[in-house]
Amino acid sequence: xxxxxxxxxxxxxxxxxxxxxxxxxxxxxxxxxxxxxxxxxxxxxxxxxxxxxxxxxxxxxxxxxxxxxxxxxxxxxxxxxxxxxxxxxxxxxxxxxxxxxxxxxxxxxxxxxxxxxxxxxxxxxxxxxxxxxxxxxxxxxxxxxxxxxxxxxxxxxxxxxxxxxxxxxxxxxxxxxxxxxxxxxxxxxxxxxxxxxxxxxxxxxxxxxxxxxxxxxxxxxxxxxxxxxxxxxxxxxxxxxxxxxxxxxxxxxxxxxxxxxxxxxxxxxxxxxxxxxxxxxxxxxxxxxxxxxxxxxxxxxxxxxxxxxxxxxxxxxxxxxxxxxxxxxxxxxxxxxxxxxxxxxxxxxxxxxxxxxxxxxxxxxxxxxxxxxxxxxxxxxxxxxxxxxxxxxxxxxxxxxxxxxxxxxxxxxxxxxxxxxxxxxxxxxxxxxxxxxxxxxxxxxxxxxxxxxxxxxxxxxxxxxxxxxxxxxxxxxxxxxxxxxxxxxxxxxxxxxxxxxxxxxxxxxxxxxxxxxxxxxxxxxxxxxxxxxxxxxxxxxxxxxxxxxxxxxxxxxxxxxxxxxxxxxxxxxxxxx
RNA sequence: CGGGGUGUGGCGCAGCCUGGUAGCGCACCUGCUUUGGGAGCAGGGGGUCCCGAGUUCAAAUCUCGGCACCCCGACCA
Numbered sequence: 001x002x003x004x005x006x007x008x009x010x011x012x013x014x015x016x017x018x019x020x021x022x023x024x025x026x027x028x029x030x031x032x033x034x035x036x037x038x039x040x041x042x043x044x045x046x047x048x049x050x051x052x053x054x055x056x057x058x059x060x061x062x063x064x065x066x067x068x069x070x071x072x073x074x075x076x077x078x079x080x081x082x083x084x085x086x087x088x089x090x091x092x093x094x095x096x097x098x099x100x101x102x103x104x105x106x107x108x109x110x111x112x113x114x115x116x117x118x119x120x121x122x123x124x125x126x127x128x129x130x131x132x133x134x135x136x137x138x139x140x141x142x143x144x145x146x147x148x149x150x151x152x153x154x155x156x157x158x159x160x161x162x163x164x165x166x167x168x169x170x171x172x173x174x175x176x177x178x179x180x181x182x183x184x185x186x187x188x189x190x191x192x193x194x195x196x197x198x199x200x201x202x203x204x205x206x207x208x209x210x211x212x213x214x215x216x217x218x219x220x221x222x223x224x225x226x227x228x229x230x231x232x233x234x235x236x237x238x239x240x241x242x243x244x245x246x247x248x249x250x251x252x253x254x255x256x257x258x259x260x261x262x263x264x265x266x267x268x269x270x271x272x273x274x275x276x277x278x279x280x281x282x283x284x285x286x287x288x289x290x291x292x293x294x295x296x297x298x299x300x301x302x303x304x305x306x307x308x309x310x311x312x313x314x315x316x317x318x319x320x321x322x323x324x325x326x327x328x329x330x331x332x333x334x335x336x337x338x339x340x341x342x343x344x345x346x347x348x349x350x351x352x353x354x355x356x357x358x359x360x361x362x363x364x365x366x367x368x369x370x371x372x373x374x375x376x377x378x379x380x381x382x383x384x385x386x387x388x389x390x391x392x393x394x395x396x397x398x399x400x401x402x403x404x405x406x407x408x409x410x411x412x413x414x415x416x417x418x419x420x421x422x423x424x425x426x427x428x429x430x431x432x433x434x435x436x437x438x439x440x441x442x443x444x445x446x447x448x449x450x451x452x453x454x455x456x457x458x459x460x461x462x463x464x465x466x467x468x469x470x471x472x473x474x475x476x477x478x479x480x481x482x483x484x485x486x487x488x489x490x491x492x493x494x495x496x497x498x499x500x501x502x503x504x505x506x507x508x509x510x511x512x513x514x515x516x517x518x519x520x521x522x523x524x525x526x527x528x529x530x531x532x533x534x535x536x537x538x539x540x541x542x543x544x545x546x547x548x549x550x551x552x553x554x555x556x557x558x559x560x561x562x563x564x565x566x567x568x569x570x571x572x573x574x575x576x577x
Numbered sequence: 578c579g580g581g582g583u584g585u586g587g588c589g590c591a592g593c594c595u596g597g598u599a600g601c602g603c604a605c606c607u608g609c610u611u612u613g614g615g616a617g618c619a620g621g622g623g624g625u626c627c628c629g630a631g632u633u634c635a636a637a638u639c640u641c642g643g644c645a646c647c648c649c650g651a652c653c654a
Binding site for chain 1: 578583588589614616645646652654
């Protein structure tokens with residue numbers, strides 16, 4: 001491709017709304033353009049990288065036994081009503097009406113449509129398993145889109161759905177897709193980890209996420225220092241909390257009985273702890289939630305936070321949100337800040353394990369400006385069981401091996417779920433077994449963010465001058481740069497090399513622009529083509545050209561006659577095994 | 578949803594406080610020079626100052642309303 005005929009315009013200025021590197025570089029390199037909040041055009045250079053990734057995805061999924069199709073982006077409300085998600089899915093679902101007033105949504109995911117397809121075609125266990133995928137434009141109306149393609153509202157996603165007669169068959173597909181993902185992300189040059197995840201809104205029994213560890217990531221993952229345990233924060237469990245000096249030194253006085261202390265205006269754990277001179281670890285805080293099944297009070301250790309996902313799973317409710325002031329007052333009889341388990345009635349109380357064994361603790365008195373001190377379970381508060389309802393933090397202990405967990409940020413690039421019969425059952429996607437009995441199919445679903453993966457690759461592969469593409473994702477494999485367009489010998493020599501590379505079907509960009517060398521070098525660094533060949537007047541006078549890798553920038557002088565060969569060798573060397 | 582901010586040529590911004598009909602850098606066009614890390618000189622083109630209403634002799638500037646976008650926060654009692 002000749003640059004002069006390609007559509008590629010770079011910019012020196014950093015767009016002011018771009019906060020993260022991948023976003024800045026993609027805009028500056030002329031890969032994407034923002035059209036509205038969280039909505040982008042993929043310009044030719046960007047589209048080439050996305051296409052490269054899509055080709056890799058298709059190749060690996062085909063190997064894993066998946067079959068491609070394409071479903072509509074716009075979906076009728078009826079299907080979503082059938083699965084129950086029309087009501088469950090919140091404001092992220094972009095809903096619309098057609099001219100007849102019929103309701104539709106712009107699909108954020110396609111479980112309903114695929115289930116509708118399969119239930120019509122597949123009726124026998126003999127036809128199973130099936131595994132279908134598409135690469136589609138999705139839309140999720142995020143509250144706050146940001147970071148360019150990392151968290152857009154409209155985005156490209158590969159989503160696969162598998163259907164099975166037996167758990168073993170589902171397990172097989174789940175494992176095959178997991179392996180395919182690992183191959184895909186490795187090909188992208190990504191440093192990633194696979195973590196256990198909660199199956200969340202999509203529901204189901206098991207789930208893993210593929211995370212690219214990066215400070216700009218919006219997810220939190222916990223990894224064990226001692227074994228291979230890794231989970232996202234929503235899912236992560238622990239065998240014990242991080243030790244804190246305060247906890248160790250907290251002398252367990254003999255219970256003298258619970259007593260009331262005035263705590264005027266002290267509404268937070270921090271304030272109460274400071275005011276009464278107790279460690280936050282010895283405060284039991286009471287958080288009140290609103291659910292469709294009524295209010296719920298959660299007890300958690302003062303220095304810790306409730307994990308809403310775990311709580312939602314335990315309670316088995318659809319809606320869960322922190323109670324507002326009015327509800328807190330109605331439930332606890334006190335303003336926000338003074339709720340406590342003692343004498344709390346008319347509300348379900350659940351407790352996190354973090355408070356189990358805490359003795360002589362402090363808690364709200366359900367009365368304005370007062371806390372109980374020296375309270376104890378079994379005496380002042382009666383609870384039958386403690387559950388895992390806490391957000392695991394850095395330094396907590398691994399549930400498998402007791403070593404310390406380490407927290408880090410991650411970019412979620414892939415997510416695989418075992419769905420079970422969550423959709424097949426309500427939607428009647430059934431098959432007949434070998435005895436003629438009808439059963440709902442077992443399903444799996446497998447998502448992979450196309451744009452986000454490319455963005456993550458840039459986050460991990462760049463320097464202060466620009467992108468450093470791993471070869472498989474590079475929009476072009478090679479760049480040929482004639483330095484002086486007025487020097488006919490230079491132009492001819494470079495043009496000949498370019499033509500020969502095209503002959504060899506190398507993905508090559510020829511910078512035939514009438515620009516000064518500095519501009520060409522800087523643009524080359526910015527767009528990050530992995531292998532570069534420079535033809536300049538001086539070296540050409542010695543019959544030589546210069547080959548270098550964007551990765552290390554080391555220049556190698558090569559005789560003109562060997563230029564094409566040197567480029568082909570470099571491409572081979574840069575290709576993943 | 579709450580708070581803050583921004584909206585002026587393709588991009589980045591100044592001008593607004595203290596009203597007098599718009600300016601800078603980059604980019605763009607023409608010419609000459611220049612050509613191994615974002616060239617120099619000269620000349621030139623381009624703006625409904627987000628939209629609407631109001632105040633005024635006069636509004637980018639003041640007032641009110643709207644829209645769009647950006648950032649921060651979203652309550653752990």
